[in-house]
Amino acid sequence: MVKYLYRCRDIGYDCSFEFEAAEKKDLMPRIRIHTRYAHQVFEMNDDMIRKIEAAIKEIKE
Numbered sequence: 155m156v157k158y159l160y161r162c163r164d165i166g167y168d169c170s171f172e173f174e175a176a177e178k179k180d181l182m183p184r185i186r187i188h189t190r191y192a193h194q195v196f197e198m199n200d201d202m203i204r205k206i207e208a209a210i211k212e213i214k215e
């Protein structure tokens with residue numbers, strides 16, 4: 155089994171938000187909602203999306 159883990163602090167926020175999912179594509183919508191409400195990022199630019207994608211870790215169980 156593989157799962158994907160995103161931690162907000164991995165892209166530089168002082169924030170304890172973590173989210174994991176079985177599929178990578180399920181992460182981004184949650185991350186978008188979180189960064190909007192928690193960090194007032196209303197439009198993610200390509201740089202930020204790249205940063206987030208690079209921060210997502212693949213974990214094998």
Ligand SMILES: [Zn+2]
Nearest residue numbers: 162167169171
């Ligand atoms: Zn956060």
